[in-house]
Amino acid sequence: MMTIQQPDGGAGTHPGIARLALDVYLPHLDRFFDYSIPDRLAQQVQLGCRVRARIAGRMANGFVVGLPARAEVDKLSPLDRVISPEPVLLAQQVPLLRAVADHYAGTFADVMRLAVPPRHAATEAAEQNPWPAPDARDVPGGGLTEVDDGRRFLDAVGQSRPVRAHWCALPRWRSDESGLDDWTRGFVQAVGAAVGAGHGALVIVPDVDRVRRMRDVLRAVLGPGCVAELHSELGPAARYRNYLAVSRGQARVLVGTRGASYAPVHDLGVICLWDDGDDLLSEPRAPYPHARDVAALRATQESCALLFGSYARTAEMQAWVSTGWLVPLGLAPARTRRLAPPVRAAVDSDIDLQRDPMAAAARVPKEAFETIRTGLLSGPVLVQVPRAGYLVALSCQRCRTPVRCPTCGGPVGADRLGAGQRRLTCRWCGRSLNNWSCPVCGSRELRAPVVGSQRTAEELGRAFPSFRLVSSSAQKVVDQVGTTPALVVATPGAEPRPEAGYSAAVLLDAGLMLTRADLRAAEESYRRWLTVVSLVRSGDHGGTVSVVGPAEERTVQALVRLDPAGFAERELSDRQAAGFPPAVRMVAVEADEKTLADFRSVVEWPSDAQELGPVPIADSTPGSTEQLWRLMVRIDRTMGGELIVAARRALSIRSARKRPGAVRVRVDPIELF
Structure with missing residues (x-):
């Protein structure tokens, strides 16, 4: 990882060199670039600001990630312009983005676009509304204080210790006038402990509804207007306004969806993440990071407390618990059954x-x-x-042959039209099937195995x-x-x-x-x-x-x-026996057949790696004529880094040689079928 160097000169001295992270997604150009700073831009360039520079004959946007005293090359191209002097990619974010890119075989630019929202110039120029300081005096009871070692965890957070835990929350209905139930109580307690120690706090939840719910209960406890939120349903201005409040250190408590994992909360004291098993926490864009791993990487880098919470426990969480990296928090199954x-x-x-x-x-x-x-x-x-x-799947009443569309081969279901009328419709191409008859036995009678x-x-x-x-x-x-x-x-x-x-x-x-x-x-x-x-x-x-x-x-x-811990132990044991994540590290490579063959010709897997496939992927995209293939490669977790490096090197070789075809690489994919 490239370090960020501060200028050697004293106050007011300008080093003349800017190290940039540019919006260049080519794997073989996944590095920082040094540029000279023209005199006309000397007073505007600072760490984290947005700039524009020429690379490979075209202009690219980027951020200043360093102001080194010496360049890595002799001849430097000049910066073209400073888009905005506002620092929005802070120094503590750069190592995290680099670690996430390396962990998922992606590029720094891939992760950078996920971490920093698009600029909104009018919002940036406007004066920010004041953000009141949070007050942690009215933290509620219940929640973590009712579970084994829960109070010890909160005391450690209040003492600024980097403790890590997974909490199996009690699955029961409990809510008061403020909207607090068991899991929101526990998260408010953890945030309150960090705020009481003078630190910031970050809460990550899967969806917008829970963002708003968590925001409201935090404001009810910590004070009105002191909690920022980040999610996709905010407008461009509101989203950028909240991000600036965090990057400027005005907002000390932030709650958001998966993208908030990278937000530059100052002096971070605790990261709380709810329900890591929800697939909404997995990013659908390259390099496909999961907020669970981003939170773990960040907690390690910034030496802050980390709290995962959920009703169930995933195999990934159980793997961390079994190695001692996470401390389990929760009630014994017998007590859970008495209360739930x-x-x-x-x-x-x-x-x-x-x-x-x-x-x-x-x-x-x-x-x-x-x-x-x-x-x-x-x-x-x-x-x-x-x-x-209505009737999700249909089959022939006489011979049980599934009903398929004669045009595209897709599954057929029935929609209710009212007054006892139904319409058979293909779920892929949308065609209506009037006068259907079974191609095997000729019967026109249907049954519904899935309602x-x-x-x-x-x-x-x-x-x-x-x-x-x-x-x-x-x-x-x-x-x-x-x-x-x-x-x-x-x-x-x-x-x-x-x-x-x-x-x-x-x-x-x-x-x-x-x-x-x-x-x-x-x-x-x-x-x-x-x-x-x-x-x-x-x-x-x-x-x-x-x-x-x-x-x-x-x-x-x-x-x-009501034994989520015991279930997770058995699930992890099955994964270990079958050789699937999280028991092993796995890389899934997807491309068309010719492109995948080209990728395999340049990749050099570690000697202990095992290939599974390639096999064709069932394509459910209407009108698609391209058949994709998938290659799975797995290895012992202790050698997972070598596997990812091999995949990154192969992507870089193909990129440098300008090989045609797109290749998608996913590390430890959440979907395996």
Whole structure:
């Protein structure tokens, strides 16, 4: 990593050299460049400011990352101009961006565009509104103070010690007038401990709704107007205004989504990240960094405290816990079961089958039906369904052949038109299939092996006609439900937040979630289910959860036991046996067949690396004619750095030789299927 050198001269002395990080994404040009500073720009150039310079015959924007006394080359080109003298890429950010780029086989420019928002000139020139200093005197109880070693962690944060922990928050409904529940209480306590010690704090959450919720509870505790926020739904002016408040040291507490991981919070005391298993924390743009790893790298570099929190525990978190890098915080499973709502599989004994012989085959067995009926007597009831839509998948009633589009081969589902009418539609190309008949047996009768949330809501609405029906999915998300009895049907992630907790919840089609073609299917299902449990009132207040699925499945059993730590241990053990991340380091290389062959011709993997593939990737993009291939390469974690260096070197060789074709390299991809 290139160091940042300060000028050797005294006050007012100008060194005449600027070291730049330019917006150049070519791997073989992934380095800093030295330029001479013309006299006309001498008073404007400073560390972190935006500049423009010529490279390889064209102009490129960039940032000043150093003012060295000596250049690395003899002949220097001059800077073209200073776009803005405002320092927005601070010195402490540069090592972090370089570390993230190296960790994910990317370039500094790739990470730089993720870290610094676009400039908004009018906002930069305007006078900033004052940011009140946070006051940590009214930090609430509960949260971390109720778990083993939680108080010791908070004391260490207050003493400015770089402690690191993962907290399994209690999955139960608990909220007061300020909107604080268990996990927000714990994060507010950690932020309050850092602020009380005179430090800044950074809170990272997966989505905008939780950003606003965390912002509001932090302002309620620390004082109005003292918390900045960064997320994609802010306008360009507001986003840049908040970023400037952080970079100038005016805002000491920041809450945001994954992009806030790089924000230059001054004198950082603690980083808090909620629910690292949420895929929204994984950046979809190159080099595809995960906010979890960015937070870990930053906490190490800046020697600050680090708190990960979630209801479930991912295999990545368990790997860090098992090595001692993270300290586990949480309640014992027995105590968790006493405080959280009870969870039971709908069909978990022979007695249940005797009472309801069709329970094993029914989609909503008698016990789940009774859970809904009883829950509606005292409040809203949540029914989670894995899929949105009406009839999500169809097959022939006679021979069970899946219905596919004759034009593109895509899956076909049914949409409800009203008045008992349905329309068959291809999910890829959108074509309507009128007069369909099975190409195998000729039958025109259909069956629906996968039923969506709309159909489920329709059926339950007929069963409980006296109650209000609420449907929430990605197409139309309902934010909140009140205290009056209502039947709420929602897909994972779209569950409305209850005003006073759900009286009951039913998890339908659990087996369907577990059989997804994804390495993380069990882990993701468990995380989704615990999120539902956290919305239900505790057993003392009449709450209950029923899961409809194979009771013998270990994921369902772990849910009944409310044992996220034990589940994570077994999940990590399976990854170690199978040789998948986080037990090993893995690189996924994707390109068309010819480009991938060219990449393999120049790459030199370490001798212990193992190649898996290449194999064609199922292409679900409508109208796409290009077939992509994927090569997986894995190695022991202790040699992961060598694997990434080999991939970076191969990308640089192809870039320098101007080889055609695009290559996508992902390190430890979250999707493996």
